[in-house]
Amino acid sequence: MPTGVCSSSMALACAARAFRPGLDMSFRFASLRPPPLAALRPYLVFILLWPIAGLLIAGASWLFLLSSFTRDRVAAERQVLATTLKIAQDGATQTRANLGMIDQVLTIIRVQWQALDGVVKLEQFGKMADPTGAPLRISLFDSDARLLMTNANGVWSAGDLARVAQLPFFTSQQLRAADDMFIGMPLANDTRSGYTVRFSRKLLDGDGEFAGVAVVTIDPEHLIAEYDDSRLGDHGFLAAVGSDGTVRAFKLGEAFRRIQLLPPPLQRALTSSSGSAFIRGTEFGDGVGRYVGWQAVEGVPLMVLAGADQDHALAVVREREIASRQTAVGATIALLIFVLVGMGLSGRLALQRYRLTVAQDAYRKATEASTEGFFITAPVYGTDGTVVDYVTVDCNEQGAALSRHTREELIGRRVSTLTGTIPVEPAIALLGQAMAQGSAEGDIESTVRGRQTCVRIKVRRSGDVLAVTLRDVTLERAHLSNLERKNFEDALTGLPNRAWVGKCLPDGVTRAMAGNRLLAVLFIDLDGFKAVNDTFGHAAGDELLQIVARRLKVAVRPGDHVARLGGDEFIVILENLNGTGEAAQVAGRVLQAFHAGVAIGAGTASVGASIGISMCPGDAHDVDTLLRHADIAMYEVKTRGKNGYQFFDPAFYGAMRQRKQRERELQAAIAGNQFVMHYQVRVSAATQRVASLEALVRWNHPTAGMLYPDEFIPLAEETGMIVPLGELVVDTVCAQIAAWTRDGCAAVPVSINVSSRQFNERDMHALFLQSLERHGIPADRVEIELTESTMIRDPVRTSEHLQAMHALGIRLLVDDFGTGYSSLSMLQQLDFDLLKVDKSFTRRLGGDGQGEVLFTAIITMAHALGMKVVAEGVERPEQAALLAQLQCDELQGYYIASPLDAVGVQGEIRRRQAA
Structure with a gap:
């Protein structure tokens, strides 16, 4: 065997050539003596770096973790303070609005009383209800404190009626000179459970002299919003507090029944009209700290408070802290173990490196450079000269570990007699292929103790022996499979995602077209999902x-595919459908799945589904x-009321x-001024003469x-x-x-309709001022x-702009009065000139009599506020x-006159003036 060191790329070949048939099968490396301490000294610094x-x-990790705890707590406290302030603002x-409604009722009663000389019919207000x-419950007392009439006898006890004057x-x-609504203190009711508050005018x-008092009695808790324990907790509260610091209305958590006296720090904080603060539990007396938000009620000496208990x-923050601490302790222990293992492995590595420096043969060099299992095998020939088996000549420790044997057990054993993680028959097949072709490669899967493993085997022939490398690719394949699954799986629901649809739906379309079968796509959009998100939060939405x-x-058939495109789609x-009826049946089952409410942690969510269906090849190819x-079919369902399904309809498209x-035509019409104006007269009810156009x-x-x-x-508005x-x-x-003025026509004012969107998106005061100056006409003609x-949208901005236009001399009209919401105080504040009753x-x-009652009340109210009624x-x-008998001021409608062009309306004016 050569004594030189082979290159890493040729190590296996060198090692294979070192083993030829007939060599001593008992070849072993000589045992090395323990290394001297001086040989390990270069590695001591590396070993000591582990604990440092x-x-x-x-x-560093613990410092970061503790600082993150502080940041999370501060962020959570800011969020809950903002939440309580928002609840208080909404409650205010x-x-x-509730107080304005009550004041409006009391004002109408007072106006009718004064206008009709003390004649008031409470049955006219029978349909008026409190916020719940x-x-x-309305009662009227005369100037001597005698009860004149009431629609709720049970609200007054005998004791109260005997001492009304006090x-x-x-x-x-x-006694007061002020003419406003008085809000009483909450009083325990002898005839009803709980408390009541009295509002009077x-x-x-x-x-104009004092003639009595009108009283509306309601339960104080009806003044404020419902208590939300999901945001305020069992120990929170929701209350309305008077300017004297007394709680006027309350809705409280389970364990905190009533606030008798506000804590001093909270009383001091309430000097501001709006804000939020944390109040310690010792201040409340029950040991529960609370985050409190408050908001003054505009125009009323009341303040709404919302408190969320600290626990x-x-x-959630504390749970995260506990979990994070536990995880950090575990990680610290794991790091300690890792350091100890690293130190041990470093020492072992130092020893191995020392031994490797004294190893001279190519086989040890090859095993040094590779972490794979390595075998050298030789063929075993039969009597006829054919290969009947293979024998293990040598292997490294990694190869022995992969085969579940020791190195000593493998050397000299035939491959056919081995058992372990690698199946024998596929391995022998790869060895035979390499003997015939020079090389072979393949993956062999096996199951050991219930665990699926995969080993990649590469075989290379060198002369009469085979060099075999083995590598466990189980984790690698699992990682690739997991990456593919994540790429095509929705992380929230576990369903296939949009990428999966883009990859697999084309295959389905191809199969449907090739097999002459029907394929259907159901596009599902949830109805009411946004409301759930806004009401309960994004976690509930998820x-x-x-x-x-x-x-x-569950609703679809076995074999059907459900995917999430994103959001609530x-x-x-x-x-493999036989007809559109099968698609309709599946859509029906999907709708049925949403008939009952969906129980989530925050409550019961009511959602539906709008389903659009398109067919292949009928609707698309x-x-x-x-x-x-x-998607278009789903949109058609949305436009028709939601919660249904619809096949694609080319007509709707x-x-x-x-x-x-x-x-596009409307946009071009505005640019090219394709519009003409017609005018409809408005006449005096008494004289029938033209009052305006x-x-x-x-x-x-x-x-x-x-x-x-x-x-x-409507299209222009939208x-x-x-x-x-x-x-x-x-x-x-x-x-x-x-033009009319230049022609000497009658000077009749013209009213122009201004929509809500126009008024809120355009400075109408500037627009009218520019037009009046441009055409040189007086403001009282508009x-x-x-x-x-x-x-309603922005009362402050509305008031400023209307007052500015009123100051120019432009008269203001409330159009379609009665179909929306406008308080008497707002009408009086904005100083409107006319009310146009819808x-x-x-x-x-002339019908059931209610029309006359409503018109009488509106006309009486308008005249009392100095406005005319149209x-x-x-x-x-x-x-x-x-209407003339009811003292209505002006009339408009097709009985009076139809809309006419600029020339025709001037003729109508002259005809009525001459009559």
Whole structure:
């Protein structure tokens, strides 16, 4: 055997050539003496680096972990403080709305009392309810504290009725000069469980003198929102506090029943109108610390408080800390073991390196450079000269370990007699292939003790012997398989993902086309998922998606594929269908799976499914078109009310394309000014003379002819094109008013409708000011009609802009009054000039009597606030006569006059002036 050292690439060949048939089979390396200490000295520094590095890593890791605990706790506390402040702000908004409703009822009662000389019919308010839906309990007392009438006798005890003159709600209204609503303290009710709060306003006679008190009594807890223990915890609270520091209403957690006195730190903090703070448990007296947020109720001496108990708020953070500490302790122990093992292995490695330096043969050099199992085998020939078996000439320790034998057991043994992790027959086949072809390679799988293993074998012939290398590739193959699974699997639900659909659906389409079979794609979008996310949080949304995935897999047939595209969108692929009916059956089962609510940790979620179905080859022959058509069919379900399934309909697709075409046409119409204005008169109910005109826009479509607002205004609102269209209308009307003025026509104001989106996305004050100056017309020739919804979105901004336009001299009208929400205080604050009552109220006139009651209340209220009333939708003469009797100021509708162009409306004005 040569004494020189072979190169690493030739080591196996050198080792194989060293063993020829006929060589001594008992060849062994000579035993080496233990190395001297001096030989190991170069490796001592490397060995000592292990404990030093382990100590540094452990220390840095613990410092980072402890600092992350602090950051997580601070972040959690900031989040819960923000949450309690948001709950308090929402509660303050709701409480303000509830108080505004009560004040509005009391104001209407007072106005009717004063206008009708003390005649009030409480049955008119029978349908009015408190925030929980229960009928309002209303009582009226005269100036001598006698109960005149009530719709809830049980709310007053005999003791209360005997001393009404001394009760705060009566004395405060009797003695105070201020004319506002008085909010009483929470009182224990003798006839009902719990507490009640009384809201009162003084009644005035025709001379404006004190004539009594109107009282609305409700349960205090109805003033504030429902208690959410999922966010505030069992020991949290939700309360409304008066300016005197007394709790007026409360909804509390399970273990904290009532706050009698606010802690001093909290009382001091409440000097600000809004904020949040942490209050220690010793301040509350029950040992529970709480994160408290507060928000003052605008215009009312009340403040809403929301408190979340500390243990509930920090539960998740503390659990993470405990788990992280346990993990860190385990990791530290593992690091210590790793250091000790590393030191031991380093010492062993030093010993092995020393021995390797004194080993001179190629075989030891080959095993030094490789971590694979290595065998040298020689063929065993039969009497006829053919190879009948193979014998192990030598091997390294790694090879012995892979075969589950010792090196001593393997040397000299025939391969056919070995048992272990490597099956014998496939191994002998590879050896035979290498003998015949010079080399062979293959993977051999086996199962040992229930564990699947895979060994990669490479065989190379060198002369009459074979050099065999073995490598365990079980983990490598498992890693590749896991990577492939992750690439095609949705991490949240475990379903196949969009990448899987893109890879496998084309194969399904190919099979369907080749086999003349039907394939269906069900595009599923969850209905109500966003509400669950917004209400319960993203964690609940993730839990819901996991449950939905399981239900979908149960609902489909065996062999069908369910995949998640992302968000709340899922795909079901159905192959080998006999007809569309089978796809419909699967879609029906999917819908049935959502009929019952979905129980999640945060509560019960109510969701449905909108399913679009496209068929191959009927609807599409390629994947992209198939998915697009399924998506379009799903969108059709959404537009028709959701929670259903729909096959792809080319007609609906055409309608969608037509809508897009109409959008483009409308955009071109605005750019090219294809619109004309018509005008409808508004007359005085008493004289029938023209009081004003309403401008109505029409679209003179190039091919479809004249289009009315209902055919394009909703599209303009939805797409945002209402803003430039509104600017065009304002400029056109102002130009027409200027033309009428130059022609000497009657000076009649013209009202222009302004939508909510226009008002909130455009500075209307600047727009009208520019148009008035551009065309040189006075501001009193223009009126603006706004719906009630416009005033609710941003009351402060609305008030500023309307006051600015009112200051110019432009009159303000509330359009479609009664169909939205507007408080009396808002109407009075914004100083509107006219209320246009919606035509739905006009249609009720002469019916069940409720129409007259509603109009009487509206007219009385409007006149008391200094506003005129216009009745819209007057279509019959009896309606006009009845409205005149009810003292309605102005009328508008087809009975009065139809909309006319600029020339026709001037003729209508002259006709009525001459009459």
